[in-house]
Amino acid sequence: MKIPFPETGNLKAVLFDIDGTLCDSDPLHYLSFQEMLQEVGFQGGVPITEEFFVENISGRENYHIGLALFPDWEQERRDKFLSDKETRFRSIASRLLKPVKGLDVLCNYIEKKGLRRAAVTNAPRVNAELMLSLLGLSSFFEEVIVGGECERAKPYPDPYQKALKHFGIEPHQAFVLEDSATGIRAAVAAGISTVGVATRNPEQTLMQAGATIIVHDFCDAQLWQALGTHPDKFLN
Known part of the structure; x- marks a missing residue:
């Protein structure tokens, strides 16, 4: 069962993932991983595919990526x-x-x-802060919550539960924007309605993970219908 989108009158906070949600960074991560995995001879030097990246790397915390890619390494x-x-x-x-x-x-x-706002990410803090700075959003977010600094990272609910606790709100008073199945599962496990942002990952994958609605970007009519307003009212 999908978690209903919050009533706009009850809405207190918006929680954003960073990679692939605020910015289309997955192609840059994909390129970085592809180059470096080739350099160490991963799968015989055959470049990883985008499908491999989506299934095994995208949205995951680095510790678990390392275990999955290199189970025999120290x-x-x-x-x-x-x-x-x-x-x-x-x-x-x-x-x-x-x-x-x-x-x-x-x-x-x-x-x-x-509305209150937090960035909730599995990226290392140095990456998160760089991306927010490049996007001009360093002062926009009240809090940056890093999965690796929680007891458990996404797909566990801990990072989103920490955001709710920080703002002193209930799950039905917020919604999450996430681009990966890993992140959506984390938000849903915390009881928060989640908008799947289909920048790269397949819509079906995001829906199966529990997204309430799917959008392709932040101009998408479905998002603004859910918010009960029109984006033209908020143009610069």
Whole structure:
């Protein structure tokens, strides 16, 4: 059963994932992983496919990515590989990162309505802060919650439960924007209605994970119908 979208009169907060939700960063992560996995001879040096990336990497926390990709490696070696990968990603992101269409309009809506807002991510904090800075959103978010700093990262509900606790609100007083099945499962497990943002991952995958509605960007009519208003009212 899908969690109903909150009544706008009850809405107190909006919780955003970062990677793939605020910005279409998955292609940059995919490129970084593809290059570095080839360099270490992963699967015989055959480049990973986008399908492999979506199924095994996208949305997951680095610790679990390392275990899945390199079960025979020592943890120190996994950590070094993933640290180097994040350094490469940040270099690429600094040049190529772009916001998802309509992000500025949605942020205007949130500010004008006086809603609380947090970024809830499985990305390392240094990545999260860089992406928010590149998007001009460092001061927009009241809180940045990092999965790796919680007892359990997504797909467990802990990061979203921490956001609810931080704002002192109930699950029905917020909604989440997420682009991955991992993130959607985390939000749904916390009891929060979730908008699946289909920047890269298949709509069916997001629906099966429990998304209440699916949008392709923040101009999507379905989002604004759920909010009971029109985006033109919140243009700059």
